[in-house]
Amino acid sequence: xxxxxxxxxxxxxxxxxxxxxxxxxxxxxxxxxxxxxxxxxxxxxxxxxxxxxxxxxxxxxxxxxxxxxxxxxxxxxxxxxxxxxxxxxxxxxxxxxxxxxxxxxxxxxxxxxxxxxxxxxxxxxxxxxxxxxxxxxxxxxxxxxxxxxxxxxxxxxxxxxxxxxxxxxxxxxxxxxxxxxxxxxxxxxxxxxxxxxxxxxxxxxxxxxxxxxxxxxxxxxxxxxxxxxxxxxxxxxxxxxxxxxxxxxxxxxxxxxxxxxxxxxxxxxxxxxxxxxxxxxxxxxxxxxxxxxxxxx
Numbered sequence: 001x002x003x004x005x006x007x008x009x010x011x012x013x014x015x016x017x018x019x020x021x022x023x024x025x026x027x028x029x030x031x032x033x034x035x036x037x038x039x040x041x042x043x044x045x046x047x048x049x050x051x052x053x054x055x056x057x058x059x060x061x062x063x064x065x066x067x068x069x070x071x072x073x074x075x076x077x078x079x080x081x082x083x084x085x086x087x088x089x090x091x092x093x094x095x096x097x098x099x100x101x102x103x104x105x106x107x108x109x110x111x112x113x114x115x116x117x118x119x120x121x122x123x124x125x126x127x128x129x130x131x132x133x134x135x136x137x138x139x140x141x142x143x144x145x146x147x148x149x150x151x152x153x154x155x156x157x158x159x160x161x162x163x164x165x166x167x168x169x170x171x172x173x174x175x176x177x178x179x180x181x182x183x184x185x186x187x188x189x190x191x192x193x194x195x196x197x198x199x200x201x202x203x204x205x206x207x208x209x210x211x212x213x214x215x216x217x218x219x220x221x222x223x224x225x226x227x228x229x230x231x232x233x234x235x236x237x238x239x240x241x242x243x244x245x246x247x248x249x250x251x252x253x254x255x256x257x258x259x260x261x262x263x264x265x266x267x268x269x270x271x272x273x274x275x276x277x278x279x280x281x282x283x284x285x286x287x288x289x290x291x292x293x294x295x296x297x
Contacts, residue, residue, distance in 0.1 A: 008035040090118035097141040100219040108284045127218045132268040143263045153266035157288040160237040161258040164249040169229040186213035186231030236261040
C-alpha cells in the first residue's frame with residue numbers, strides 16, 4: 001500500500017474536505033481526489049461517501065482509517081528513529097590531557113559517552129606533550145604555552161593562579177605581605193620555565209624575580225611539594241582550591257592579580273575538526289566553562 005495515498009485519505013477523513021486536505025498537504029485539490037480514487041481502485045472498495053455537502057468514510061473506509069492512522073504514526077516514528085540513528089556519532093575519539101586535569105576531563109568524557117552511546121573514547125592522560133599526528137590522537141586538552149603551530153586550538157576555560165604554602169612553612173619562614181617579599185622565600189617552580197624566572201602581575205605593573213628551590217613538571221607535583229612544606233607554589237586555582245578550603249594550604253596575597261591559566265583544546269591540521277571532535281569540544285566548553293573563573297577585575 002502506498003503510504004502517500006494513505007496519508008491523503010486519512011487527511012481527507014480528518015478534515016472532511018478535499019480542499020482543506022489539499023491545503024494541509026500542500027497539493028492541489030484534484031491531486032488529493034486522484035490519490036483517494038487510485039487507492040480505492042487498488043483496494044477494490046469504496047472508501048468515501050461523496051456528496052456536494054459532505055464526505056464520510058464507508059464501513060470499509062472507517063476500518064482503513066483506524067488502522068491506517070496507526071500505520072502512518074508507526075511510519076513516522078520509524079522515520080524519526082532512523083534519522084536519529086543516522087545522526088548519532090560512532091567510532092573512536094582519542095583524547096589526551098595533562099594528569100593535572102584528568103578529573104575534569106574524565107567528567108566531560110562520561111557526559112560525552114552518555115550523549116553519544118555509539119562512540120568510544122580512548123583517553124591518554126600524560127604530562128608529556130604528545131605528538132597528535134604521530135600518536136594518532138584527535139584532541140589535546142592542555143594548559144600550556146607550548147603550542148604546536150601545526151595545530152588548531154580553541155579556548156575552553158580560564159582559571160586564576162593562586163600563591164599558596166603550607167601552614168608549617170609559613171610558621172617557619174613567615175607569611176609574605178607584599179609581592180617583593182616573595183623573592184626571599186623558597187619557591188616551587190615548573191621545570192619548563194627558564195631559570196631564574198619572574199612572577200608578574202596580570203597588568204604587568206609588578207613583578208618579582210627569584211631562584212627556584214625545587215622544580216616539578218606538573219601542577220599536581222607542585223601541590224604535593226607545597227603540602228609537604230617545600231616552599232611557596234603558584235598554581236591554577238582548580239589544583240589548590242580544595243586544599244586551601246580544607247586548611248592544608250594557605251593562600252598568600254589573595255588580592256594579587258596573577259596571569260590566568262588558559263585551558264585550550266587543540267586538534268591536528270589547520271581545518272575545522274570532524275563532528276566527533278567538535279561535539280566533544282563544545283561539551284568541554286559548556287562543562288569546564290562553569291568551573292572556577294578568574295576573579296573580577
